Amino acid sequence: xxxxxxxxxxxxxxxxxxxxxxxxxxxxxxxxxxxxxxxxxxxxxxxxxxxxxxxxxxxxxxxxxxxxxxxxxxxxxxxxxxxxxxxxxxxxxxxxxxxxxxxxxxxxxxxxxxxxxxxxxxxxxxxxxxxxxxxxxxxxxxxxxxxxxxxxxxxxxxxxxxxxxxxxxxxxxxxxxxxxxxxxxxxxxxxxxxxxxxxxxxxxxxxxxxxxxxxxxxxxxxxxxxxxxxxxxxxxxxxxxxxxxxxxxxxxxxxxxxxxxxxxxxxxxxxxxxxxxxxxxxxxxxxxxxxxxxxxxxxxxxxxxxxxxxxxxxxxxxxxxxxxxxxxxxxxxxxxxxxxxxxxxxxxxxxxxxxxxxxxxxxxxxxxxxxxxxxxxxxxxxxxxxxxxxxxxxxxxxxxxxxxxxxxxxxxxxxxxxxxxxxxxxxxxxxxxxxxxxxxxxxxxxxxxxxxxxxxxxxxxxxxxxxxxxxxxxxxxxxxxxxxxxxxxxxxxxxxxxxxxxxxxxxxxxxx
Numbered sequence: 001x002x003x004x005x006x007x008x009x010x011x012x013x014x015x016x017x018x019x020x021x022x023x024x025x026x027x028x029x030x031x032x033x034x035x036x037x038x039x040x041x042x043x044x045x046x047x048x049x050x051x052x053x054x055x056x057x058x059x060x061x062x063x064x065x066x067x068x069x070x071x072x073x074x075x076x077x078x079x080x081x082x083x084x085x086x087x088x089x090x091x092x093x094x095x096x097x098x099x100x101x102x103x104x105x106x107x108x109x110x111x112x113x114x115x116x117x118x119x120x121x122x123x124x125x126x127x128x129x130x131x132x133x134x135x136x137x138x139x140x141x142x143x144x145x146x147x148x149x150x151x152x153x154x155x156x157x158x159x160x161x162x163x164x165x166x167x168x169x170x171x172x173x174x175x176x177x178x179x180x181x182x183x184x185x186x187x188x189x190x191x192x193x194x195x196x197x198x199x200x201x202x203x204x205x206x207x208x209x210x211x212x213x214x215x216x217x218x219x220x221x222x223x224x225x226x227x228x229x230x231x232x233x234x235x236x237x238x239x240x241x242x243x244x245x246x247x248x249x250x251x252x253x254x255x256x257x258x259x260x261x262x263x264x265x266x267x268x269x270x271x272x273x274x275x276x277x278x279x280x281x282x283x284x285x286x287x288x289x290x291x292x293x294x295x296x297x298x299x300x301x302x303x304x305x306x307x308x309x310x311x312x313x314x315x316x317x318x319x320x321x322x323x324x325x326x327x328x329x330x331x332x333x334x335x336x337x338x339x340x341x342x343x344x345x346x347x348x349x350x351x352x353x354x355x356x357x358x359x360x361x362x363x364x365x366x367x368x369x370x371x372x373x374x375x376x377x378x379x380x381x382x383x384x385x386x387x388x389x390x391x392x393x394x395x396x397x398x399x400x401x402x403x404x405x406x407x408x409x410x411x412x413x414x415x416x417x418x419x420x421x422x423x424x425x426x427x428x429x430x431x432x433x434x435x436x437x438x439x440x441x442x443x444x445x446x447x448x449x450x451x452x453x454x455x456x457x458x459x460x461x462x463x464x465x466x467x468x469x470x471x472x473x474x475x476x477x478x479x480x481x482x483x484x485x486x487x488x489x490x491x492x493x494x495x496x497x498x499x500x501x502x503x504x505x506x507x508x509x510x511x512x
Contacts, residue, residue, distance in 0.1 A: 022260060025294035027270050028279065030263040031059045032287055034239040037214055038104055041237050044223050048235065049098050051091060053105040053116060054488065059264030060104050060239040062280045066094060068103060069488050075119030080178050082127055082185035084192040084474050085494065089199065090485040091234075092128055096202030100226045100233035106240040108262035112213045117236040118167055123178060123185070125207035125234060126164045130186045132203060133160045135196045161206040161231060193453075193475035195482060205232045213238040239264075255290045273302040309363065349429065350484040352447060353455045356427045357418070359443045359484050361435035372426035375417055377410075377442055378433045391426075393417045397438050400492025407438065407496040411445050418446045422457055436486055441493040443484075448476045448501055455479065468501040 038060045042050050049065035052058040058067065068088045074081050095101040103121065107114035164182060166175050190196065208231035212218075226233055240261040264276075272295070279286065282301050289297040349360030349368050358371065362378040373391040376382050381394060395410040418428055430446070432439035447455075452462040453475070466472070477494070481487045 022270065023258075023291065023294075024270055024272060024298060025289075025291040026258045026260050027263040028274075028286055028294070029257045030240075030260040031279075032283060033259070034106065034214075034241070034263075035060045035062075038237060038239050041212055041235075042102060044218065044220075045100070045102070045226055045235070047098065048100045048102050048226060048233070049094055051094075051101055051103045053103050054486075055267065056106055056262065056264040057104040057239070058276045059267075059279070060106065062283075064104075065101075066090065067486055069486075070103075070105075070116040070120045070124065072107075072115040072120065075115035075121075075123070077115075077174060078177070080119055080123060080174075080181070082123055082181075082188065084188055084194075085477060085481075085489065085491075087189070087192070087194055087478060087481060088124065089194060089482065092199055092207060093202045095207065095232050095234060096199070096204065100229075100235065102235040102237055104237045104239055106238060106262040106264060108240075108260075108265050110242065110261065112169075112215065112242045113167070113211060113236065113238045114262075117209075117211065117238060118170060119178070121234065121236060122164065122166050122209045123182070125209055126162065126182055127185045127189055128199065129160065129206045130162045130182065131189050131194075131196050132200045132206075133162055134186065134190070135200050136160075161208065165208055167211055191471060191475075192478045194478050203232055205230060207232050207234055209234045209236055211236050211238070214241045257291060272298055273306075274298050278302065278305055348486065349435070350486075352443065352480060352483045355447060355451055355455050355457065356422060356425070357443060357446060358427070358429045359435060359439050359480075359487075360429060360431050361439075362431045362433060365429060365431040368429055370427060371429045373417075373421045373428050375414055375428060375430045375442065376432075377414075377438045378431065380433075382431070391421075397432070397442075399437065400490060400496060404492065405496070407441055407493055408500050411442065411497070411500045414442050415446055415449050419450055419459070422450060423459065435484075436488045437490055437493060440480065440484060440487040440489045441497050444473075444477055444480055444489070444494075445497050445500060447480060448473060448497075453479075468498070470498070473498055473501065 038050075042048075042061070050061060050063075052061070052064045052067045054067050054069045058064070068091045069086050070088065071083070071086065073079075074083055074086075091101065091103070103117075105114050105116055111118075164175065164179055166178070208229075210233050212235055240263070241259070242261070263270075278301055282297075286294060286297055286301070349358050349364060351358045358368070360368065362376060362380060362382060365374055365376065365382045374382055374393075376392070376394045377397045379396045379398070382392070393413070395414055397406045397410055400406070414430075418430075421428055428446075430439045430443045432442075448468065449463050450457060450460050452458050473494075477489070
């Protein structure tokens with residue numbers, strides 16, 4: 001019994017130490033310190049836009065030009081893949097317009113870079129480069145056969161770099177295995193219906209990843225201009241230090257804290273309702289509160305923000321809408337209405353081309369202009385709307401993690417509601433909690449069921465004639481993600497959509 005008692009006390013002591021090491025203050029202080037490094041790197045190339053790789057990367061800077069979604073699981077050893085559900089084409093377009101970009105992420109695993117940066121993004125750049133070269137060569141060949149001059153602005157040609165650029169720590173055997181599958185993934189991209197022509201016009205130089213970590217040595221008097229490179233740089237900035245835990249004492253207030261690599265990861269387990277935007281709005285107050293008062297300070301901030309959001313829902317003018325800045329690609333820019341909130345979180349409502357359908361978050365559903373009706377897929381109601389009236393339908397849905405049939409059981413009502421209003425030429429907003437998953441999947445079902453391949457409403461005639469296949473649904477998802485650039489539909493929810501569209505046939509395809 002004594003032995004068991006001692007073992008139990010050791011176990012409890014170890015758990016207590018682990019909880020203290022992974023405290024809220026340690027996490028936020030680690031993020032704050034790592035953000036200083038991110039800021040220093042971004043200042044070396046201020047012309048390059050800074051992007052956050054969701055969701056971890058979003059914690060490491062006060063402001064990002066955009067976000068992206070490259071999963072580490074797509075780059076796991078001996079299990080690498082290329083996902084047409086996460087094409088991130090807006091990243092390539094933005095890099096082409098600005099001459100490059102920076103992507104921020106971190107990892108907890110003691111490695112210098114997460115797998116998303118070691119393999120997922122390098123695979124992505126190689127696949128896009130080869131697809132662009134194939135497109136340009138095909139256009140030039142067709143023009144030569146007709147005796148015409150190819151109308152292609154892209155400079156891609158035989159010297160267009162299509163090599164697979166991986167970091168040195170990836171073994172040669174794994175690189176060879178990835179190389180064997182690149183052409184297969186290029187074919188999948190071309191078959192997905194992605195707008196490669198727009199990419200070819202945006203990118204004047206091939207994409208190429210560069211890796212930057214806290215161990216990278218950069219001579220400040222020899223920082224190269226990104227315009228001098230013969231490629232479009234995708235700079236992969238790993239925010240966290242590779243070393244494990246170390247102690248740091250503040251000389252002013254004598255706070256001690258434990259460093260956590262990749263502290264921004266898995267925010268549900270430690271953030272206590274705090275979001276990246278809220279943190280950066282109150283960063284100095286939170287860090288200055290110290291380890292003892294940090295939890296209380298965060299609780300006060302989160303509660304004040306909750307009350308503010310509730311009040312704002314009753315007073316729509318508190319939300320300001322800003323039109324996106326004009327750029328060369330008017331079609332892409334006109335598809336998004338950006339909404340900035342005083343709470344620090346930048347949300348957006350995305351209009352899906354000319355479909356009269358928009359997708360976004362519930363927080364701003366009541367304030368979006370030029371919307372005739374709302375389909376609310378969140379569990380909460382839209383403020384100021386009476387439940388299930390003619391122009392408002394509330395269908396509470398949850399992720400497939402909690403209910404495997406939540407979407408599929410509500411999709412018939414959702415599509416019927418959309419059909420009734422779109423038939424009258426009315427505009428529809430589909431919203432959920434974050435506007436990235438459930439509402440995107442519902443919107444996918446609506447667009448696939450009621451619109452043709454060009455995005456024109458035909459009351460479902462083309463769908464009735466052709467039905468649905470795995471690749472057809474992937475093509476429609478690519479079309480939707482061209483406009484809803486923050487879309488992150490989960491595989492479980494996509495499988496429910498496919499099951500609904502295939503009228504009960506087995507949804508056997510994987511949407512990774």
